[in-house]
Amino acid sequence: MITMKDIALEAGVSLATVSRVINKKDNVSAEVREKVERIILEQGYNPNNAARALAKKRTNTIGVVVNNLHDPFYHDLIRGFEDGVQNTSYKVIFCSVLGGDVDMKESYIKYLTNGVVDAVVLYGSYQSDENIVKYIRDTDLNYVMIENDIKELNCNKLLIDNYNGSIKAVEHLISMGHRDIAYICGNPNKKVFVERLNGYLNAMQNNNMHIEDGFMQYTTTDYHSGYEKMINLMNLKSKRPTAVLCADDAIASKAIMAAFDLGLRVPDDISIMGYDNQTVLPDKYRGPNITSIAQPLFEIGQESIQLLVDQLDNNKRNDYIRKIYDTYLVEGETVKSI
Amino acid sequence: MITMKDIALEAGVSLATVSRVINKKDNVSAEVREKVERIILEQGYNPNNAARALAKKRTNTIGVVVNNLHDPFYHDLIRGFEDGVQNTSYKVIFCSVLGGDVDMKESYIKYLTNGVVDAVVLYGSYQSDENIVKYIRDTDLNYVMIENDIKELNCNKLLIDNYNGSIKAVEHLISMGHRDIAYICGNPNKKVFVERLNGYLNAMQNNNMHIEDGFMQYTTTDYHSGYEKMINLMNLKSKRPTAVLCADDAIASKAIMAAFDLGLRVPDDISIMGYDNQTVLPDKYRGPNITSIAQPLFEIGQESIQLLVDQLDNNKRNDYIRKIYDTYLVEGETVKSI
DNA sequence: TTCATCAATGCAAGCGCTTTCATATATTAT
DNA sequence: ATAATATATGAAAGCGCTTGCATTGATGAA
Structure with missing residues (x-):
């Protein structure tokens, strides 16, 4: 050498x-x-970068850690990171935490924050990971957390207005003439799904719409169970919904499959909405474009990096940002006016 | 600290x-x-990992560099990397080279190989990047190159049998009764597309099938132009193909769109095959499942890491591997028997 | 001419860790 | 009891770089 x-x-x-x-x-x-x-x-x-990092206490690189990097959900976010770092003197490195395993996550964060990067952006749930939260709190690096509003953490937070996103969704359905709107919820342990659920509930209430018995379904395990929940909804004895709002597009794709398998046409027989406006969907989904609520993930990725670069370059260690991004409706082909 | x-x-x-x-x-x-x-x-x-790396000359991490990490094409490959590192003492970090920019690629490789990782896996084209090839040759780290058979490089090479993949595709079409098989080629500057093209040409010849005038189309720019190439094929004055083989699924998806727009049903009016069996496709493709040639990308990702871990752990610096992976046919809904 | 100033360079300490070698103590064999 | 060996620990050099401080020679001011 x-x-x-x-x-x-x-x-x-x-x-x-x-x-x-x-x-x-x-x-x-x-x-x-x-x-x-x-x-x-x-x-x-x-x-030699190790020697340099040791001597300068700077590496000019930013670390990103997400759960399951392979998940197509990250498509736009990653594009944002890639783009954000363009024309800066920084590099970005990505770490993937398989299955969101808490220990692995912790180990990657510790790895990065001890001599390998200058700042890190985190996406994924951290509410319950006490160790990690404590660790981050005590560490004096710059962080941005995306979609993670942890009070005891004093760092940059980029959030998405899930609550109002759901409201937009419900109001869109209402504007299309729907009144019997069911909901398939995601894992209620996750903050985003709670917020989306609340949005649905409040939108229904504020518009004086009744939520019939059985109109609320909760996916178990993961999005796959959206299939059976849809079957449940369609088999309701009492009243059947005319529209089903799903907590995310993955669930919606399963609901659409279920509808097809029941011989129902979407949207002619039943309207379905998703959430996320995922550019690419898992499982080779080949149905109609899903009407959905979109999040500005590209921008969020971009701004995460820009924010950190700015803070690093100007030695801003303590004026953190907290920003809430709006969502917007993207009309697909799965909602019919009635 | x-x-x-x-x-x-x-x-x-x-x-x-x-x-x-x-x-x-x-x-x-x-x-x-x-x-x-x-x-x-x-x-x-x-x-502190920088200090450690400096003292030990080891980091226990493997670097992966690909072009456009956000590309859904990498889905399975990334899963493979993630999986490969499970239960080892190694970490993986990913670097994304936006647009495949040569300088950026070079800078990431130099970054990684100077004190930040112990080995690197490379996916992307390097044939013409003299500087990089030279650099890699002179560096004494362990590498694995995926789909990059550079003679002057003495490192692990994991290759895919594109040539025989195309042959499988053509023979499948023949077995379904097709004789007039057109081809939409990808960028002929890329090795994989040349190999696939050769497979097509040879399969046609070996089976005594004639390639009519106009049956060979080359996409310009990128896969988007698959759309117009398909239009060209369908508008051929002389003879029209009964099946179109595309150099990859992205092109095939565009060809299918074109067929639809011309009022043709796939596969009833025209059969279309792709290549890659991409789990997720760009542009919200919502057509039928594409009959395609699949590559064992997950396994390749897995083995890349396993290989390197083994070589690092056992200080095998010089017995490199060269392995060619087979492809296999995945039947979708875009080829009809005639 | 003499002194202050400045630009260009070198010296050496230090970044936080690992590892070789030497040392001291404990253990076993004789 | 003594020599030989094994075990636990510390001292210190070194990994490859950066940077504060000191030094040198040149330049300009007085």
């Missing part, structure tokens, strides 16, 4: 001088700078 | 001893070990 020492020797200057030209300090004479640069090129020298 | 020194002081032992318990060396007495461990926990100490 070729080191700075080799370059210094070859150039007949001190380590310090080589370091100066590498770091583009201006107090080096033109001739020396040129010579050193030439030799660096000739020898194909590259600085 | 709390360091090993603090722990040593508090525990009344030397730095060396603390280092030993952290690294689980066995030559530390039980009492001392316990005490040190307790104090580490109490103080919430975490070792």
